[in-house]
Amino acid sequence: MENASVHGAEHAADAHALDRSVLSSVEDQDVRAERVKPGIVIRLPHDGDWRALHELVRKVHERTVFSHIPFSDRKYAAIEAQARNPQPHQCLLVADVAGRVVGLAWFSAGEYLLGEGTVLTTTHLLGIDSEFCGPFRAAKVFVKLLRGVAAWSKTRGAHQILVHVTTGYALKQTDRLIRAGGGVCIGGSYLVKA
Template sequence: MGSARAEIEVDRKSFSGLRVRLFDEGDIPAVRDIMIQHHATTVFRNQAFSDWKLKKHFQTILSRPPRMVGIVAEWGGTPSGVAWATADSYMLSDGPLFANVQVIAVDLTLGPTRRAKIFLALVAAVRQWAVSLNASHSFIHVTTGSNIKATDRLMKAAGGRFVGGAYVVQV
């Protein structure tokens, strides 16, 4: 993949100091570190982190399938957050596409205000991508099982509306 990085426009007044663009191969080490941090906060943290599986996800994203996007937020030129989304139609309809966000992860070593700005910029970028596909909805799946109240506040700040939930039934 060359070094060309497509930038995604976000409201510069709300997110000054932040650059949002498509994921590229040079982002792998920093994004891997962010994903390790993210994994450690989830209900799945007792499962070993899989570098093999993450590498496979990176390869898929870098192949640039038409209905998939990997987005990176940079703060000060350093990758500080990542979002990964796919688009498809609802399983019981031939209607418009939905964007489904598999992950939004932010560098947890940053302060809370900066993390919130990065998160909101990534949501805005996903929304922009979904609009470019004429998608009717974007679903951001929150399956971390941690910081639920803070996540709810951020999602509401991003214009999100709670429509369901995730339940874990351990076997």
């Protein structure tokens, strides 16, 4: 993981050295961020981020193939409650530029469905404010968030990350980004009308 880290101080047993950086578990409350590249910071959320995260998730929803489904503030509130107090197998990372929230990754680790002893990380949502970032910076934010997911995954013993692209938006660009980062296509998501 190239110079990316999220720091915390309380759970040293849960921390791993990664390329002269440390990624601690999400239980840490005293968190500070280290710059990944000038202008882009990947970190755990702060108390003041929740309103911006809510707006970002709304923007991401509006760009998806599911935008015709009304956004549920009630369901979002339930997910936010989980993200504010994550279980050890869950994490939310935030990307910010000059103090502005421009991206997020919500993911969890667990055993493979049909086997035992192997932990996989599943990304549930990886979204970027592409209007604010523009295509070039949005791609950089995406890659940095994915690197953050990879670093956290190692702390959970997961060596594989499942990235499900189900937005129906910018599919070719997303495919190129994931493949450039070493991703391999193992299937696909299809939408079939009932």
